[in-house]
Amino acid sequence: MSAPAYKRILLKLSGEALMGDDAYGINRATITRIVSEVKEVVDLGVQVAVVIGGGNIFRGVAPAAEGMDRATADYMGMLATVMNAMALQDAMKNIGLNARVQSALSIEQVAEPYIRGKAIRYLEEGRVVIFGAGTGNPFFTTDTAAALRGMEINAEIVIKATKVDGVYTDDPKTNPEAMRYKTISFDEAITKNLKVMDATALTLCRDQKLPISVFSIFKQGALKKVIMGEDEGTMVLP
Ligand SMILES: Nc1ncnc2c1ncn2[C@@H]1O[C@H](COP(=O)(O)OP(=O)(O)O)[C@@H](O)[C@H]1O
Numbered sequence: 001m002s003a004p005a006y007k008r009i010l011l012k013l014s015g016e017a018l019m020g021d022d023a024y025g026i027n028r029a030t031i032t033r034i035v036s037e038v039k040e041v042v043d044l045g046v047q048v049a050v051v052i053g054g055g056n057i058f059r060g061v062a063p064a065a066e067g068m069d070r071a072t073a074d075y076m077g078m079l080a081t082v083m084n085a086m087a088l089q090d091a092m093k094n095i096g097l098n099a100r101v102q103s104a105l106s107i108e109q110v111a112e113p114y115i116r117g118k119a120i121r122y123l124e125e126g127r128v129v130i131f132g133a134g135t136g137n138p139f140f141t142t143d144t145a146a147a148l149r150g151m152e153i154n155a156e157i158v159i160k161a162t163k164v165d166g167v168y169t170d171d172p173k174t175n176p177e178a179m180r181y182k183t184i185s186f187d188e189a190i191t192k193n194l195k196v197m198d199a200t201a202l203t204l205c206r207d208q209k210l211p212i213s214v215f216s217i218f219k220q221g222a223l224k225k226v227i228m229g230e231d232e233g234t235m236v237l238p
């Protein structure tokens, strides 16, 4: 059997991916399936750190957030990611995966603070580390948090699990003619404003030469294929 292409990865899970077919919140069957796919790659010996989004919960409160001060809304969004991180940790525990949550905002009764050295140690011990609260700063996204934490923990790749199966020439949700790239350079993704990841995240990864893989969370077995270096989704490369 061939070996995984990566030893350490940073997996960005979209909050909305946890909704399944629900309107918002966390869908039990969906989260269980996602963690079992993560377990498959952990069982291959891959060290996995996760940055989780918050769109599934924040969308539910979005009407209330309308007209709100942006920074306040962003802090609420970050707290939503902490809830997802806890749900993810719990779901991992249920299938025998040992996971730790670290939060970029201090809420020590709930989660330990982000400490880089400790996160790396956990990874070396074979535990999954889930980073909650994004970067801890308003006006950023969890995609940027994924790029940042990916660099900090020396991940070999940032893998974005999202609602579409790669980077397209245009938004495939609105343009049925859009074509998927197998690979694309950072410069092209940034200048063409392809949206699948925000420009701050793309620029950070470009400058540190940290590749990004974009694949669909809805496609069973896709994560493992990416890990095995097989052709799946889109690779964004320097
Ligand atoms: N060029 C493109 N290629 C792929 N997806 C795109 C593109 N432009 C816009 N999108 C949209 O970007 C979405 C993924 O980005 P985002 O909303 O940041 O996801 P996430 O919640 O997973 O972080 C997709 O659902 C897709 O509809």
Ligand SMILES: O=c1ccn([C@@H]2O[C@H](COP(=O)(O)OP(=O)(O)O)[C@@H](O)[C@H]2O)c(=O)[nH]1
Pocket (backbone or CB within 6 Å): 013, 014, 015, 016, 052, 053, 054, 055, 056, 058, 073, 074, 075, 076, 077, 078, 080, 081, 133, 134, 135, 136, 137, 138, 139, 140, 141, 142, 143, 145
């Ligand atoms: O470093 C960060 C990360 C996230 N957020 C807030 O948290 C929300 C949830 O994150 P995101 O939208 O990236 O989640 P996803 O789309 O992946 O579910 C964002 O909309 C922001 O309001 C933030 O302010 N700073």
